[in-house]
Structure formats: structure tokens, C-alpha cells
Amino acid sequence: MNDYIFQNAEEIRAKAIGAREIAQTLELDVEKLVDCMSQACTKEELRRDIEKAESLHIEGTPAFVINGKVYYGRIPQEVLVQTETAPPTL
Numbered sequence: 001m002n003d004y005i006f007q008n009a010e011e012i013r014a015k016a017i018g019a020r021e022i023a024q025t026l027e028l029d030v031e032k033l034v035d036c037m038s039q040a041c042t043k044e045e046l047r048r049d050i051e052k053a054e055s056l057h058i059e060g061t062p063a064f065v066i067n068g069k070v071y072y073g074r075i076p077q078e079v080l081v082q083t084e085t086a087p088p089t090l
Helices: 002-007 009-015 019-025 030-038 040-055 077-085
Strands: 063-066 069-072
Touching: 002 009, 002 019, 019 030, 030 040
Parallel strands: none
Antiparallel strands: 063 069
């Protein structure tokens, strides 16, 4: 669903297509999606993600934060190489 949304973002916005309709188009379990989206834990996780994005001044998606720097879209190869060789942090 995530890939579909990114690939069809303009049409989805223009036609105001909702998650339920997208799920139906993709033949997903619509009731499972609706149930998940209505759960308090889902709403809380989304709220935390939005607050974190706002605190980092993220203005679009996809966005990735690596070593405190925000990258939009594709992560540069040199950054990926650095993360592969860096020791893991806890």
C-alpha cells in the first residue's frame, strides 16, 4: 500500500481517494485496516511520529534521519556506506 500511495500520490490527492478505497483497489483486508487504524495504540504511534517529524522540521516524505541529518527521498550512497561501516549505537 505504501508503494501504491507514493506512485499514485497526485491522483490520490486530486480525487481525494481514502485509505479504504486504496485498500479495496489493492484487494487488501479492508476491515483489518479499519480496525488497525481505529486502535488507540496506532493513533498514539502516529502522534509520536508526527511530533518527532515536526521537531526535526521534516516537511515531506519519504524522509530519513541519519546521524541527525534529514535526507529526503533516496539516501546518498556515501551516507549508506558510512552507516555500514559505523559501529552500532545503543
